Amino acid sequence: MTPLRLFLLPGNLVSDALHIADPESRTMLRSLVNMLVWNFIGVLAVLPFV
DSSP states (O other): OOHHHHHHHHHHHHHHHTTOOOHHHHHHHHHHHHHHHHHHHHHHHHGGGO
16 A cells, blocks of 8 residues: 555545545545544644653
């Protein structure tokens, strides 16, 4: 699996689970989910250092 596919994986899984086929809607949802997931992981990674 390429790093790009791994980065987009959370959004793709949610889009597939919701059966979204429209490319524009899929892109919007994938962007939202990926931002939420990766920001959450980033905050958890930095939190012990604060």
